[in-house]
Structure formats: structure tokens, C-alpha cells
Amino acid sequence: MDTPVPVGEVIFRPDSEQGNEGPGSVARIREGRYQTEAGKGVVGGPYVVEIVGFDGIASTESTDGGVLFGPVILQLTLPDSASTQDFRLP
16 A cells, blocks of 8 residues: 655756756645646756655644655656656655
């Protein structure tokens, strides 16, 4: 069974070593879902994606709660058009 990440971040960095000079983006994870802002998403091509997850139980140290995992770093080639990208993490 897959458990959605309560809170976190997905950071998209263009992989300049692979020739991608496009924009980067950050999206907040809420209850297992994230969405880049309209007009501030990624373009297609190679990206380095960093994902961090938290338990969502606020504390004095962090409103996001305790760290569940991260950062998980993936190298992906994203499509040129709007798309959905799901991530299955350990």
C-alpha cells in the first residue's frame, strides 16, 4: 500500500550538465499531491528533482513536522508539454 506524503517539497532543477537551461521550480506537497504554479512550472528536458517529506505534525522546530525522508534526488527527463509526474519513494 502506498502512503501519501503529508507535507514536503519537490524541487525541480534544470540539469545544465545535460544541456537544459530552462527554469527551475518548487512545489509544496500537501496530502500526497503537489502542483507547480501556473506559468512557473518546468519546461521539458533533463531535470534533477529533489524531494523531501515531513510527517505534518507541527513542532517548535518546524511547522512541517519531523523529517520522514530526504532529500531523495532523481534525474529525470520531463516531457515538453503539461503532464503529471508521480513519484514512488521508499
